[in-house]
Amino acid sequence: MQGLLHRVSPQALRLLVLVGVIALLVIFFSSQIENYLNGRLFNRISSSVAVMALVATGQTLVILTRNIDLSVGAVIGFSAFATGSLIAGLPDLHPVLLVLYAALVGGAFGVVNGLLVAYARVPSIIVTLATMAIYRSLLVEYSGAKSIATEQLPQWLTDFPNMQLFSIGDFQFRAGFCAALALVVLVHLALSRFRPARQLFAVGSNPEAAHMAGINAQRVVFTAFVLSGVMAGLAGFMFLARFGNITVVAGLGFELKSVASAVVGGVNIFGGSGTVIGAFLGTILVDLIETSLVRWQMVSEFWREAVLGALILVSVATDTIFNRRLASLRAARAHRIALEKKEASA
Numbered sequence: 001m002q003g004l005l006h007r008v009s010p011q012a013l014r015l016l017v018l019v020g021v022i023a024l025l026v027i028f029f030s031s032q033i034e035n036y037l038n039g040r041l042f043n044r045i046s047s048s049v050a051v052m053a054l055v056a057t058g059q060t061l062v063i064l065t066r067n068i069d070l071s072v073g074a075v076i077g078f079s080a081f082a083t084g085s086l087i088a089g090l091p092d093l094h095p096v097l098l099v100l101y102a103a104l105v106g107g108a109f110g111v112v113n114g115l116l117v118a119y120a121r122v123p124s125i126i127v128t129l130a131t132m133a134i135y136r137s138l139l140v141e142y143s144g145a146k147s148i149a150t151e152q153l154p155q156w157l158t159d160f161p162n163m164q165l166f167s168i169g170d171f172q173f174r175a176g177f178c179a180a181l182a183l184v185v186l187v188h189l190a191l192s193r194f195r196p197a198r199q200l201f202a203v204g205s206n207p208e209a210a211h212m213a214g215i216n217a218q219r220v221v222f223t224a225f226v227l228s229g230v231m232a233g234l235a236g237f238m239f240l241a242r243f244g245n246i247t248v249v250a251g252l253g254f255e256l257k258s259v260a261s262a263v264v265g266g267v268n269i270f271g272g273s274g275t276v277i278g279a280f281l282g283t284i285l286v287d288l289i290e291t292s293l294v295r296w297q298m299v300s301e302f303w304r305e306a307v308l309g310a311l312i313l314v315s316v317a318t319d320t321i322f323n324r325r326l327a328s329l330r331a332a333r334a335h336r337i338a339l340e341k342k343e344a345s346a
Contacts, residue, residue, distance in 0.1 A: 053280050075109045083236060088152040149245055
């Protein structure tokens with residue numbers, strides 16, 4: 001076991017543990033809920049994850065820099081309503097332009113957050129808590145207490161999330177889920193292969209050292225918030241396509257779930273480490289628990305939110321203990337190897 005801990009990276013170990021936890025939960029709930037394990041469960045969760053995966057990816061980029069974005073739920077709601085209003089008025093608008101519009105709307109809110117956090121140096125939790133309320137109020141003012149209905153949207157838009165690209169048995173791989181997964185993989189490749197993207201880790205791990213290494217920490221933090229806004233805007237587009245009916249409460253609660261998905265997925269809440277693939281698995285885990293608890297009559301609706309909060313606490317505590325234990329084991333192994341080399345050379 002210790003050999004495995006030394007050979008495999010901490011991030012890979014976290015992903016393996018997450019996959020194991022998801023498998024154990026599926027086995028547990030399949031023993032408790034009749035007719036639980038079937039293709040419909042996968043199709044339901046994959047449709048739901050398509051929206052949250054985008055938000056969790058943006059949230060991960062921000063958390064990596066030792067910050068947090070609590071305004072993503074309001075940005076999703078505003079982007080969904082603004083995108084719905086545009087396509088309702090211009091039904092012949094090209095789909096690519098509509099997606100870009102949603103990303104621009106979300107990115108504009110991200111710019112505001114980024115400027116206040118990176119350059120005005122206001123703590124991110126204060127900034128995004130305030131902008132969450134401001135953006136939600138702007139949506140109420142902008143919408144005029146009206147809502148977007150499915151009948152106002154073109155058929156291609158409402159068909160997009162459930163459009164089946166391919167299937168394996170009863171498991172359907174739909175366009176919304178595949179598009180979200182492709183975006184997550186692209187961001188993961190950027191973070192692991194491109195040096196500018198890896199500056200997010202450097203700033204989150206040690207801002208002073210990153211500054212001495214010539215990294216513009218303010219620009220990196222600003223970029224993280226803009227990207228988070230863009231991802232929330234794209235999530236707003238997916239939200240509109242999936243639900244059709246958009247009111248002023250659209251996206252409410254997504255901020256908590258996106259943070260939960262990231263930290264459950266192994267993203268260090270204090271910045272500097274984590275992967276968007278982990279956040280994606282965390283999204284699946286959170287959604288799996290929520291979906292299963294709805295069908296598991298032993299847990300009331302009131303306790304579902306409590307379970308989600310407990311999951312965040314357990315994840316952060318486990319991650320802290322895991323990292324300390326792993327660091328201790330690696331230090332002990334390095335010390336033992338050094339002693340063996342010293343004895344051999346004596």
